[in-house]
Amino acid sequence: MATHHTPLHHAAAEAVAAHAGIAATDLKVEAPPRAELGDLAVGCFAIAKARKQNPAEVAGAIAAAFQPTRLLASATAAGPFVNFRADRTATYRWLIDSALRGRLVPGELGTGKTICIDYGSPNISKHLAYHHVRGTTVGHALAQTFRALGYRVVGINFLGDWGTTHGMLLAAWARWGPVEPVDVSALNALYVRFRAAAAGDPALEQEGRAWFKRLEDGDPEARALWQRFRDVSWAEFQSVYEILGITYDEVRGEAAYEPDMPRILETLAGHGLLTESQGAQVVELPGEKTPILLRTRDGTTLYATRDVAAAEYRWANYHFTRSLYVVDRGQALHFRQLFKLLGRMGHEWAGRCEHVPYGLVKIDNQKSATRLGNVVLMRDVFTIAETMVREVIAENNPEMPPDQVAEVARQVGIGAIVFANLAPQRDKDIDFDIEHAVSLEGDSGPYLQYSHARCASIARKAGGRVTDLDGIDLGKLAHDAEWAIARRLLEFPESVVRSSESCEPHVICHYLLQLAAEFSRWYTLGNGDAALRVLCDDAATRRARLALVSAVQATLRDGLGMLGIAAPDQM
């Protein structure tokens, strides 16, 4: 079952379906591997099999029977494939018009559907370390992508503001505090010191657990201190999210679910799911070697318990179509168990919950972790990236005012980092390398931004972007390099949809690299031949090319927006 996201794909599928006695939606329409084969291809394997015929014969018959349509000019059989050639002028019109109106992607796909995305979700009182950038940028990219497709997105920051680690911090404060000023760095240092001391001292660990128990029991001193730590942390996190352009729709930490704990445990007991094991309350799950723990022998609740409450809250409030948890792969077991537990509790929506795992961000080939103290701060990496980029911007734009240089350096530096984290498949581990991450050459965020800036530059020189196609003769787009761009634009909707379905922002990253490359190839032709430039002498040709440039610019801007990357007009 395939849905076709452009009228051309739809027309190609219909053309084959009409002669094959098969539904158009069952046919896959793809781009042929080489331009000389055609613009759209449909393989006849399934049809041939059903008819017990040779696929090549089927393709030949279908191609022979083809009647041109408004968008499709011709069809030829090549082996088992029917390859269609598009009517270029009609295709340009649809593509450019759609792109200019921001309607190239099917913006109605998610109408009436809600997607919850839990991402970022750091622990309070700890640094936002560089390795947090992966989940934060992936989650944000998914949120932006789903929004572009018309879904209602609830971006959730499920702050890690509860649990034993926070008891440890209180214990550390009681021992070594108070520290002034109270900021995340000071709290983080206190926590690291405590973990180091506790490593050889079980009594200290017990002290931490006791403090969490006090916190959970509502001890006023513990609560007041905890609240202060939380406020300080959130202010710090927000300043970093601002750099990334992220705003959350719901900031609701684990602590918010504290009042639900007794009810959750009662419900589980009521279902006869809860059993006792070594003093703890657990639930045995089918197919799992180890049970899921919901209550410690000290009587405190656990991550899993609060996750159950949060999942129920989200369902009750949002009735999501999908509820995504963008969390590192190391927690795969936890989520598998959590979702099984939700299912056993009778929640039919448990199947809508998905763990969206991502690989590690390693530093010098080592796993980075706050409790180990070997962290690089996200904020510091941003600053370094910005600084590295600023020189290049200033050098290449001598007339640009200093404020603007600083602003663009920020956009490009951050864009480089974000892209570097999004471009590989989620599953892959990333070894952090600032030189590579901030590289301005080759496949990178800045390459995309640069391509966009070139489009904007042309439009500036031409006196403005094209905003509608009235009076423009798109038949003037006669060069194959221009058509190559159109073919690529045709793939944008499918790429975005696939990216959303698989929760893989890298699909969009690679699509945009290809689009930018097609544009750059075309652009460079103008270096050798002034007649091939957008701003050529012939007014009609110039306007048609300008329209194409505007479509590319809009698509790059929209695509970068889905990735959470800024698209400056100059750089």
Add this chain to the structure above:
RNA sequence: GCGCCCAUAGUUCAACGGAUAGAACGACCGCCUUCUAAGCGGUAGGUCGCAGGUUCGAUUCCUGCUGGGCGCGCCA
């Protein structure tokens, strides 16, 4: 020990079961009288970890193996 994930060019990565496996970086050769060279073209570079299986067709799906990563009740 058990479970999950990964393995493609020297390196970093693509390839929705289909047509001649593609980019980038690095190397080498070219293109600034350029609409921004942060760019473009070209050359060199691959037994798609190994062995089976399913299929008309497998880098893609299944099984086993090897190598690496991560995880496995009172952290999150």
